[in-house]
Amino acid sequence: xxxxxxxxxxxxxxxxxxxxxxxxxxxxxxxxxxxxxxxxxxxxxxxxxxxxxxxxxxxxxxxxxxxxxxxxxxxxxxxxxxxxxxxxxxxxxxxxxxxxxxxxxxxxxxxxxx
Amino acid sequence: xxxxxxxxxxxxxxxxxxxxxxxxxxxxxxxxxxxxxxxxxxxxxxxxxxxxxxxxxxxxxxxxxxxxxxxxxxxxxxxxxxxxxxxxxxxxxxxxxxxxxxxxxxxxxxxxxxxx
Numbered sequence: 001x002x003x004x005x006x007x008x009x010x011x012x013x014x015x016x017x018x019x020x021x022x023x024x025x026x027x028x029x030x031x032x033x034x035x036x037x038x039x040x041x042x043x044x045x046x047x048x049x050x051x052x053x054x055x056x057x058x059x060x061x062x063x064x065x066x067x068x069x070x071x072x073x074x075x076x077x078x079x080x081x082x083x084x085x086x087x088x089x090x091x092x093x094x095x096x097x098x099x100x101x102x103x104x105x106x107x108x109x110x111x112x113x114x
Numbered sequence: 115x116x117x118x119x120x121x122x123x124x125x126x127x128x129x130x131x132x133x134x135x136x137x138x139x140x141x142x143x144x145x146x147x148x149x150x151x152x153x154x155x156x157x158x159x160x161x162x163x164x165x166x167x168x169x170x171x172x173x174x175x176x177x178x179x180x181x182x183x184x185x186x187x188x189x190x191x192x193x194x195x196x197x198x199x200x201x202x203x204x205x206x207x208x209x210x211x212x213x214x215x216x217x218x219x220x221x222x223x224x225x226x227x228x229x230x
Contacts, residue, residue, distance in 0.1 A: 002157065002159070004157070035218075040222065041222055041223075042118070042120075042203050042205075042220030042221050042222050042223050043158070043203070045217045045219065058217065090157055090158070092157070102160065103160070103218070105150075105157030105159070106157050107155060107156050107157050
């Protein structure tokens with residue numbers, strides 16, 4: 001039990017649609033990262049938010065965007081969905097005293113794009 | 115460009131024996147390495163880590179070895195237990211100037227099965 005929750009658990013969308021995935025972190029966790037895990041692959045870093053601002057981004061196009069809120073929740077938004085966006089999306093959070101190894105992952109949202 | 119590679123998709127061992135999971139990396143700027151364990155329907159859970167200034171770190175049944183010249187790390191689990199059956203990911207990070215930059219680069223994962 002990491003104290004990080006994600007919703008929804010599963011989601012099916014059609015190509016071209018937009019989707020919003022949600023993450024709720026532990027109180028005090030002011031850093032949140034989002035990862036995409038395709039089938040049979042390891043998680044890939046999408047971006048990180050610190051104190052409600054993006055402060056690091058992986059190799060993902062601008063149609064992947066995020067928001068972080070003062071109540072330690074965050075969102076991942078994906079516009080113009082493509083079939084290759086089908087994956088497990090993980091959020092991970094940590095507090096100001098946690099090191100990189102102390103990222104707490106949520107269980108993920110499984111997105112299927114048809 | 116796969117900067118962190120786990121070349122064994124799966125590993126099967128007998129309960130009580132040693133499990134050795136391997137990981138290779140190509141980016142010499144990585145200075146912190148981690149192992150995560152993942153059960154189905156759960157997110158990855160941190161297991162053990164090692165800084166590039168060390169070559170070994172031990173925590174109970176788990177030991178991680180780092181060979182910087184070979185850009186190789188391994189996770190040893192002794193003795194292996196059926197509850198260790200999971201997907202194991204190695205990950206690497208670069209601590210940029212002491213600021214907390216949380217980008218982890220993961221390998222593809224190795225499915226460990228420990229038979230009773």
